[in-house]
Amino acid sequence: MINYFLGIDIGTSSVKAVVVDEEGTVVASAQRQYDILKPQLKYAEQDVEALWESTKLAIKEALAQKDGIAERIRAIGLSGQMHGLVLLDQRLKPVRNAIIWADQRSKKEIEQIYKIIPQEEYAKFTLNALSTGFLISSLMWVKQHETENFKRTFKVVLPKDYIRYRLCGEIGTDKSDASGTVIFDVAQRDWAWELIDKLGLAHDMFPVSRESYEVAGAVTSECERELGLKKGTPVVFGGGDTIMQLVGNGIIGPGILSSNIGTASQVSCALDQPLYDDKYRTNTFCHAREGLWTIMGACLSGGGTLKWLKDSVLMMKDYDEMMELAQNVPPGSEGLLFLPYLSGQRTPHNDPDAKGIFLGLTLKHSREHLIRSVVEGVVFALKDSLEVFERLGIKFERVIASGGGARGRLFLQIQADVFGKEIYRSMHDEQACIGAAITAAVGVGFYPCFEEACKYMVHLHPEVIVPNKENHEIYQERFEAYRKMYLCNRDLF
Numbered sequence: 001m002i003n004y005f006l007g008i009d010i011g012t013s014s015v016k017a018v019v020v021d022e023e024g025t026v027v028a029s030a031q032r033q034y035d036i037l038k039p040q041l042k043y044a045e046q047d048v049e050a051l052w053e054s055t056k057l058a059i060k061e062a063l064a065q066k067d068g069i070a071e072r073i074r075a076i077g078l079s080g081q082m083h084g085l086v087l088l089d090q091r092l093k094p095v096r097n098a099i100i101w102a103d104q105r106s107k108k109e110i111e112q113i114y115k116i117i118p119q120e121e122y123a124k125f126t127l128n129a130l131s132t133g134f135l136i137s138s139l140m141w142v143k144q145h146e147t148e149n150f151k152r153t154f155k156v157v158l159p160k161d162y163i164r165y166r167l168c169g170e171i172g173t174d175k176s177d178a179s180g181t182v183i184f185d186v187a188q189r190d191w192a193w194e195l196i197d198k199l200g201l202a203h204d205m206f207p208v209s210r211e212s213y214e215v216a217g218a219v220t221s222e223c224e225r226e227l228g229l230k231k232g233t234p235v236v237f238g239g240g241d242t243i244m245q246l247v248g249n250g251i252i253g254p255g256i257l258s259s260n261i262g263t264a265s266q267v268s269c270a271l272d273q274p275l276y277d278d279k280y281r282t283n284t285f286c287h288a289r290e291g292l293w294t295i296m297g298a299c300l301s302g303g304g305t306l307k308w309l310k311d312s313v314l315m316m317k318d319y320d321e322m323m324e325l326a327q328n329v330p331p332g333s334e335g336l337l338f339l340p341y342l343s344g345q346r347t348p349h350n351d352p353d354a355k356g357i358f359l360g361l362t363l364k365h366s367r368e369h370l371i372r373s374v375v376e377g378v379v380f381a382l383k384d385s386l387e388v389f390e391r392l393g394i395k396f397e398r399v400i401a402s403g404g405g406a407r408g409r410l411f412l413q414i415q416a417d418v419f420g421k422e423i424y425r426s427m428h429d430e431q432a433c434i435g436a437a438i439t440a441a442v443g444v445g446f447y448p449c450f451e452e453a454c455k456y457m458v459h460l461h462p463e464v465i466v467p468n469k470e471n472h473e474i475y476q477e478r479f480e481a482y483r484k485m486y487l488c489n490r491d492l493f
Helices: 047-061 107-118 119-126 136-146 148-154 159-168 173-180 193-198 221-227 242-250 303-313 321-328 368-390 409-419 431-443 451-458 471-488
Strands: 006-011 012-022 026-033 073-080 086-088 154-159 213-216 234-236 256-261 265-271 282-288 294-298 339-340 354-360 398-403 424-425
Touching: 006 047, 006 159, 006 242, 006 431, 012 047, 012 221, 012 431, 026 047, 047 159, 047 221, 073 242, 073 431, 086 148, 086 159, 107 119, 107 136, 119 193, 136 148, 154 159, 159 213, 159 221, 159 234, 173 282, 173 424, 193 242, 221 398, 234 431, 242 256, 242 265, 242 282, 242 398, 242 409, 256 368, 256 409, 265 368, 294 368, 303 321, 303 368, 321 409, 339 471, 354 471, 368 409, 368 471, 398 409, 409 424, 409 471, 431 451
Parallel strands: 006 073, 073 234, 256 398, 398 424
Antiparallel strands: 006 012, 012 026, 086 154, 213 234, 256 265, 265 294, 282 294, 339 354
């Protein structure tokens, strides 16, 4: 009998449930959308019970697509949006909405943390600078502004950890997601207890942390009744979505770069040591197993900028139509540049006050130019971090594109032309779900290691997108103007 593995990705805008077999073939998949709540300017929250209800619907829909799926599922893995804060009370019920990664409210709390612990001392443990939207920044905001909610808090976890708890009844987190809280000793792969003490926080508030592939628990009888999953099916800890996406693309060692464009966007790669930028223009987190880390450059805007342009500016209904229009515009958008910082910016500038800009507008520009310049701006933001990687001596042989940026020819070609590198992509769209399923397969010993699992379960598309030399030269010149656009407007923000 062929074995199946279920990967669940708790994203920012939707949850996806994908069932794959032992060779990585997708057997069933389902997706459910949900919203970001914005009760005030700079706030970004989600109702974690709504996330759970959406997860249940996605799982049930996937299981219903083929007879006997649940009986064949050997293990379940999870991927999730990183950094967000979920507060749980003594009964392990949510105290309030989750404060997610896109939230910008905790700038003053970061300043207060650095008054207690100087930034240089703090970063010795975390290898990262604090940003708004990170769990510890948001937790200190709750402590300062919602005293009663803070007093009621028994445990703090990340969004996917709550979903895993509802599946298996066990509270915990994994080291990849925990390192994104920035209250974690990334090199030692444990909570930064010294920092926790200095901030006056209780040790018990922070859950057990384990490696991504370790088994957290098993599907409960309640989930068997509600969802149709088989009781006792192992559930592994899983990981942050960036890390699971790396696994889903087979990036479990140095030498390959991931370029991921989802709601936000990131470039990242695997490292065999916890390398970090001493100016903290990157993020360094734990990878999916011992002895492996990842370095990441993150822009808080990615495909979300195209959604904003489609829904709020151009009032268009179809992304494919947008891309067809943009194809008619030459590289460089005839002088139009876009700074994609619609939700602030994380790396390399770490500026929650950063804003978006269209620069160079003239009467000759049309909606086609707006669309192409937005795509180019998103890729320029990734190149901004990629140049920091290269200054750190990080070398890579190939780039694997994923997310929405891997689904359209224009996005792929612009990445190849801006980076000056050949672009590869997976045969499957949902790499984070595939990575979670691979992690589950390793966790229950079906495959002895990630390398062996990826050999069988990861499949790259045979087509390789080759950079155009002339376009690359145009983008090199435009990128220099792009970089100056933020620096010249920083004070105005």
